[in-house]
Amino acid sequence: MGERGVDRTDFSTPQDLAHSLADAVANALREAMRERGxxxxxxxxxxxxxRFFEALSAQDLDWSKVSVTLVDERYVPPSSDRSNERLARMHLLRGPAETAHLIPLYSEADSVEVAAQRADLRMLEILFPIDVVVLGMGHDGHTASFFPDAENLEELLDPLTRQAVFAVHAVSAGEPRLTLALARIASARMLVLHIEGSEKRDVLNAALAAPEARLPIRRVLDAAETTPIIYWAPSQEA
Known part of the structure; x- marks a missing residue:
């Protein structure tokens, strides 16, 4: 166990991390299938x-029983290079994993708020709590689309909200976003933070050491209902 109740594992290379994380996530999904169908x-x-997506896509699972959704999404169509849905389709939902059921956040709508309402309804397809949530983190300490300057940050981070998906407007985000609420992320049966590079490691260390800063990543880790697991490796060109 690491400080303040997190598990931390450091790897020598991103490739080692990707394969270890894929094994861990696949095992958690297998266990969920045994328990929940x-x-x-x-x-x-x-x-x-x-790299993690590509390693996970090759895992021997009954992917037809796996539902995949996104932690957050830019309000852009899946044809955009900035789309997280596009990234997942290209690198995760391929080969053995092609039969997984994708539940996207984006839909073409009059506004990102309408798209968020539609995505919130689509979350009814998911049996909560989510079995595995894999988070990333930005250099400003944001995770999901919980940007420090988000107009509705406190609403996003409300642990009691019943809403699953929110629209997000933040100057630092560059464009509107869609995100799962903290309540849905923190209740995950397995919550992983995957980061690479010394800068992100330092941001995380600072967030853990100084709770008064209350960076979004710290607030998510604090709210987690299971012990968060941190996977870190040095950065490397993709």
Whole structure:
């Protein structure tokens, strides 16, 4: 166990991390299928999870019993290079994992708020709590789309909210976003933070050492209903 009740594992390379994390997530999904008849997985976007996605996609699972959704999403269509859905389809939902059921956050709508309402209804397809949530983290300490300057940050981080998906507006985000609420992330049966590089390691260490800063990542880890698991490796060009 690490400080303040987190498990931390450091790896020599991103490749080692990706394969170890894929094994751990696959085992958790298998256990969920044995216990619940199916499994749910929520994943994050960006460049960091690509190796992990590709390693997980090759795992021997009954993928037809796995529902996959996104922790957050830019309000862009899946044809966009910035789309997390596109990233998941390209690198995770392929090969053996092609039969998994994807529950996207994005839909074409008059506004991101309407899209959030639609995504919230789609979450009825998921048996909560989510079995595995894999988070990333930005250099500003945000995770999911919990940006420090989000207009509705306290609403997003309300542990008692019944809403599963919210729209997010934050200057630092660059564009509107959709995100799972803290309540849905923190209740995960397995909650993982996957980060790479010394800068992100330092941001995380600072967040854990100084709770008064209350960076979003710290607030999520504090709210977790199971022991959060942190996977870290040095950064490396993809």
């Amino acid at each position: 199916g499994a749910t997985l929520a994943v994050s976007g960006g460049t960091t999870p690509v």
